[in-house]
Amino acid sequence: MKRTAFVKLILCYCFAAISMFLLLNTFGVKFMENKLMDRKKDELYNEASIIVTDYATEMVEQLRVIDNFLGTRIWIVSKDGTIVADTRSNAIGINITNLDANFLEQTFSENVYFKGIFTEPMLSVVVRIPYNYSIKGYVCIHMPMDSIRSESIYYIDVVNVCYLVFLIILFLIFLIIYYITVFPVRRITIVCSEYAKGNFDEPMEIRTNDEYRELANSVKYMADELKNLDDYQKKFVANISHDFRSPLTSIRGYAEAMRDGTIPYEMQNKYLDIILFETERLTKLTTNLLSLNSFDNKGTLLDLSSFDINAAIRKTAATFEGQCTKKRIVFNLEFSAKETFVDADIDKIQQVLYNLIDNAIKFSNVDSTIKVTTEEKGSKVLISVKDHGIGIPKDSIKKIWERFYKTDSSRGKDKKGTGLGLSIAKEIITSHDENINVVSTEGVGTEFIFSLKKTDY
Known part of the structure; x- marks a missing residue:
């Protein structure tokens, strides 16, 4: 079964949320209970210390107030272990050492359970009452363990509610992130599927700027x-x-x-x-x-050699003597030097010259001139073939290099062309790592210019 990115993200989100919830309730409760236990110990010890400091016989009523406020039970124990004061009264006279001989020797005791006194386990704190460098008695404060657990569960419930709110907010953020990140990918995938079917008009509709x-x-x-x-x-x-x-x-x-x-x-x-x-x-x-x-x-295989481009132009132009005579066209050959050597494949460059001059003759006006020039420019030689004829429509300039492309003028004035000559010329010049360009004005004429690498001989 195919799972989308959305489903995978939802599964990851649910797994993370459930894992965090289980960890929180498994280890969080125990952690919270231990923290509360430590805090309660400190609170009870502090209260016991205050009672010891202010100890007096008239404090019994005050102890009951503290008892009710803290939810604890307070004893005043004599030196021999007998309970002499109890905020609940029912343990007065009982000797603790008979129930637990080590109780008064410990500052903190957990799960204390004196048979007949407490009905549930207690957390107990024992603080000694000093008098003239000796121990006069003890203050014992007891708090039910269940109340501590209940408080820890309460805090965990609060945390769970906060966690639930956090998950909801996180889920909303997740949906926003999904819309921003995954939705565009899905849209692109759907559109690509349409393109694969040949429906190239399917809109993309991606509005993000990223x-x-x-x-x-x-x-x-x-x-x-x-x-x-x-x-x-x-x-x-x-x-x-x-x-x-x-x-x-x-x-x-x-x-x-x-x-x-x-x-x-x-x-x-x-x-x-x-x-x-x-x-x-x-x-x-x-x-x-x-x-x-x-x-x-396999690309164009070149047989590079150094040759005189001027001689190649003269030779190629001579082959069009008959066509030029019929249209009364004159060649004007202008070279920057008597000999200009280039590094190229002579046969393929002659093919380029042939195609360009053939085109120039086809679309030149009767009684016109075709100008072919060479010009040295740095490490390059620029070759130009310029006619005076019908020119190329502006909207066709970029298309003339396409195979079989013919302008309407071409089809009207000359039906012998194949529409491949310029494509071949561009392929040959490009294979030499050079450029070929065209400048044309409709009704005036056209000029083709290409470059070749110059050599000394």
Whole structure:
């Protein structure tokens, strides 16, 4: 059977309360009785001493007053042990030494029981009456043991009542502590269970401003990230299905048309070129997916070497000559030095340059310029690719690094992209422990800037 923290705390509370109650009533009564016994002894001895000091024959009536006030019985005993005065009168003339030979030699005696005199055990105090350096007699004061026990029980009852009140107050404090400490944990547990079921909209409702609030915020943040991941996965499947289905539909349509003779023989080469183009597009998409998957599984394996980044830029830019000619785009290459060496994986950096320049050409205006620059800054080299084109909407800036993400402008002006180029570029630059950033103004253009480690040669 599962026990909640609340049940465990209640059990611990009950165990502690019962244990304290049993200890209090088991050892407390005896402790209280011993303390009262000691106190009564002192009181009786003090009273007896006062009587001895003020001893006179006319004190019998005063002794009765003291007797009634203290609830005691007082004797005046002669030197030979005969009771000569008794506040209750019925023991006068009795010789104590005949009943207990050692009684007068003891200052304190407990459970004294003289047959025929007392009907219950007594606590007795004996004080000698001095006279001319000798003993003239004794003052004996007796108090019933039951009255001492009754008084100790009374005090224990008072303590028990106070203890009960204390337990009630403690229980209320316990409930408050439970509400402050355990309740938030239970609430977080319930909400986490809802999150595990996919219900990410369950409110957390933790109002305390402490560590529990921080934990709740962390869990909520995790839930939001999981929700985003879930949405991303759905979007990923939808995007990849779309990007595979479109070229496959074209390939199938043109292939069936050529097989059925719908496309004349003399025009088949044109559509075969389209089929080959779509096949290359699928191959590129598959290659990019495999690259990203390898980044996720084992990270990017780098083959670091020192190379001239300026030469790599010239080589990459040259591969886009045909595309630039169609859109009448001109490259403006500006380098801070004739040669600028960096420590990086040349193949992967060329892939980054290719993706960035390809993007720049796609979204540049006709008859525009693409500016590629390098600048040495401390131990780093900053590489910039800047176009003059449609730019990126402000609300899309943070999303462009997501896989398969395409802005509406991208889908409208260019349907050949996979939406993976920037994701791959960021993975490669991040694997070099460097940064890549973007600055864009919609309708003006976009600039991508990334850094690499500079070397001397």
